[in-house]
Amino acid sequence: MARTASLSGFPEWLPQERLVELHVLDTLRKTFELHGFSSIETRAVETVGQLLRKGEIDKEVYGLSRLQDDEAPDASTLDKHDPHALALHFDLTVPFARYVVENAGYLAFPFRRYQIQKVWRGERPQEGRAREFTQADIDVVGDGELPFRYDVEIALVIAEALSALPIPDFRLRINNRKLAEGFYRGIGLTDTAGVLRSIDKLEKIGAAKVAELLKSELGASDEQAALALQLASIRTEDTSFVAQVRALGVSDDLLEEGLSELEQVIEAAVHRAPGKVIADLSIARGLDYYTGTVVETVLVGHEQLGSICSGGRYDALASKGNRTFPGVGLSIGVTRLVSRILSQELATASRSVPTAVLVALNDDQSWSAAQDVAAQLRGRGIATEVAAKAEKFGKQIKFADRRGIPFVWFTDDDGKHQVKDIRSGEQVDADPASWAPSAEDLHVRVTTT
Incomplete structure (x- = not known):
């Protein structure tokens, strides 16, 4: 791991390191298949219009074009905003949504899928963040409706998969967007998406600066900003967060629905994955398509690495006419995990070649x-x-x-x-x-x- 890469952000492993990565991939695959998830692979390329339907990360998307195009020989004349232009996918969720819509007539719902593939994102390279990296996703998608119980199951499957890897202890930090949005609505902050985006910056910029954002950009009063931050400060390893939220004195139907859903997830985790899951009401997830359960996962003692597994519930990411395909899923950052395993020498292969x-x-x-x-x-x-x-x-x-x-x-x-x-x-x-x-x-x- 001490060698210098000729092109930053595009990691390449030595043979013995690659064996560690393969072990991680095989372990995830076996766990996912034990729980009945089917493997798929989507194309690396999507249209710009498809990729940018949700969220605002266009600056991270790699466009794709031929070096010499007969129709546009001058690359400077290419329209970067053409929705039909091609680009490399930056995650696996958006391509999966497109895949579900296009193949809905051939899939049995609820459809359980896992997908392990490369993705590309134009970020500034640093440890834990690469421009080309591997993700391992699992999702369950329904046709018209998807029982909430799948939110619980997804969290438990991921806890089992991560527990089988040669990594330090971890925590799934779970919140619910309904809980958060209902709370913000209950205290009079109507731009709930804006509040979520501000709260999502809490760990990067701190509570004081988030409070200033809430007041300057969203018009929050001192009291409203304080209540939003009080909610975000609640963290419990059991269902006691319910009482703590209610003690803040906010009333809203959506808030109650989110409280009930999060309580079910945490209650099941306490029983089936004790010590691996916490209710963390600061988790917001910046992407707009999440509608319920949201998850981020950290390695204990390696929190500065960021989330190694994230995702949640999305009720309207995919649709076809009057049909909607709600889903819930989580994505493991395999390259981020393997980079930390190798740099910290957390695991090693018994030999450098398969040959015995x-x-x-x-x-x-x-x-x-x-x-x-x-x-x-x-x-x-x-x-x-x-x-x-x-x-x-x-x-x-x-x-x-x-x-x-x-x-x-x-x-x-x-x-x-x-x-x-x-x-x-x-x-x-x-x-x-x-x-x-x-x-x-x-x-x-x-x-x-």
Whole structure:
């Protein structure tokens, strides 16, 4: 991780680091599939109009065009505001919404999907923020309606998935937009979206500056700003937040609906994922399409990294005629997680290559026989390479050691086989039809350090 990248914001891993990333991806995939989520992949490119339908992040979107376009040879004449222009997707939620609309006739609802893909975002590169990165999303989408119980389930699935990764302890910080918007409405602040955007800046600029924003940009009184900040200060590991909110003396039907929904999520988490979820009423999520549950996740002791998993409920992101497709989903920042795992040496791969065995050559004529041995081992799931040159055995062993291969296979002129563990020096008789390494050596293992 100490090397210098030739192009910042586009991380590339060394082979041993990539094995750690693959372990993270495989773990997430297995967990998602255990809960019945189907894998999809959407195209990397969307139209600008599609990408910018919700939210205001156009400055982060990478446009896409040919270097030489017959219709527009002068790149400076390209219209950046053309809704039909092409751009790389900046998240997986917006492309997924389009996918649902276009394939609604072929999907069984509620549709449970997971998606692990690259995304691109024109941000200033720093630790935890890259311009090209991998996300892992899960969503449940309904046709016309989606029971709230899926909000609870999504949070529990993510808690299980993150618990299986080689990462520090984490907390899912959960709020509800209905709760927040109902509260703001109840104290007389009608621009609830504006209040949410201001509250979303709380951790970056502090309470005093947020109060000034509320007063200068949204016309809040001192009392209204104070109440909004009091709400945002509430954090509990159980359902006691309900009483704390009611103690603020604000009444609103939407507020009550949000309180009830958040209470259900936290109550289930206390039972099924104890210590992993907290009610945090400062969580706002800046994007406009969230309508209910909202989530951000931090690593304990690594809070400065930012959220490593976020998302929530959206009731109107996707629609087709008079049909709407409400959904709830969460997105894990895989690259952000892997970057922290590697930079802090939180986990390491047991070796740098998948190969468990190198078949050595006695002479150049033995290469074909060595391939036969390798084929037998591979046929039983043992990753095997064959030496390329019949060098002295000491050099072939050093080659295996340099590659990180733990075993070297020898066959003498009489056809007798032996395998050497080059870590311990132990060498034993072996049969390519039956020998196998220990379970620990069969595959690369990723362990916490």
